[in-house]
Amino acid sequence: MIVVRQKPVEEICSMVARHRNVLLVGCNTCAAVALAGGEKEVDTLIELLKLTMRRKGETTEFSGCVLQRQCEPEFIEHLDDRVYDAILSLGCGAGVALLSESADKPVYPALDTLFIGASQGFASWRAECSACGKCVLGQTAGICPVTRCAKGILNGPCGGVNNGQCELGDRPCAWVEIYDRLETLERPEDFKEIIQPKDNSVKTTYNKLDLSGEGGAR
Numbered sequence: 001m002i003v004v005r006q007k008p009v010e011e012i013c014s015m016v017a018r019h020r021n022v023l024l025v026g027c028n029t030c031a032a033v034a035l036a037g038g039e040k041e042v043d044t045l046i047e048l049l050k051l052t053m054r055r056k057g058e059t060t061e062f063s064g065c066v067l068q069r070q071c072e073p074e075f076i077e078h079l080d081d082r083v084y085d086a087i088l089s090l091g092c093g094a095g096v097a098l099l100s101e102s103a104d105k106p107v108y109p110a111l112d113t114l115f116i117g118a119s120q121g122f123a124s125w126r127a128e129c130s131a132c133g134k135c136v137l138g139q140t141a142g143i144c145p146v147t148r149c150a151k152g153i154l155n156g157p158c159g160g161v162n163n164g165q166c167e168l169g170d171r172p173c174a175w176v177e178i179y180d181r182l183e184t185l186e187r188p189e190d191f192k193e194i195i196q197p198k199d200n201s202v203k204t205t206y207n208k209l210d211l212s213g214e215g216g217a218r
């Protein structure tokens with residue numbers, strides 16, 4: 001899922017302070033699961049913003065609603081019935097983008113969109129994919145070097161690996177993990193295969209993708 005995290009309240013306040021009536025719009029899909037954009041988070045953020053604005057002597061009004069999905073036009077139509085002069089989106093970047101396209105008022109992001117991740121237990125996700133557009137997981141035993149290696153290198157490890165840890169000190173070396181898993185899969189020889197440089201134009205090619213004529217498959 002898309003993993004998101006709420007921005008600091010002060011940062012959000014500085015974005016919306018010039019407006020008088022701000023509508024907070026949550027998203028009941030990834031953002032809600034990430035505990036950042038569901039009903040509870042919308043209500044909590046409204047109270048926090050009211051308190052912070054009151055302390056600053058501002059009179060901004062806040063109201064809220066939660067859409068099933070901010071990234072699909074069908075779900076955002078009923079916002080027209082609301083009274084607001086700005087929207088604060090508690091959705092991922094795609095939600096903010098679609099709301100901005102649909103609304104004739106400014107839309108601000110209350111969240112930072114971090115990565116595509118897999119659950120590691122309650123309220124915990126690990127980055128697994130950066131949507132690079134050309135997947136190499138078949139060669140790397142399902143561990144993404146673009147995402148999990150601090151340098152995103154396609155043929156590692158680099159010289160900074162130390163006892164299986166990345167030189168950044170915040171993670172195991174992705175390339176040691178790749179080697180270990182290939183060994184477990186009895187494919188250690190695959191580690192010697194050179195992964196060719198990525199064609200980064202693929203990513204820009206996919207700035208729009210319509211699969212409707214392909215039955216969803218290629």
Ligand code: SF4
Nearest residue numbers: 129130132135136144
């Ligand atoms: S190689 Fe690219 S598409 Fe595959 S998991 Fe990594 S970032 Fe995602």
Ligand code: SF4
Nearest residue numbers: 149156158166173174
């Ligand atoms: S130590 Fe490993 S994870 Fe860290 S940058 Fe080098 S190859 Fe990537």
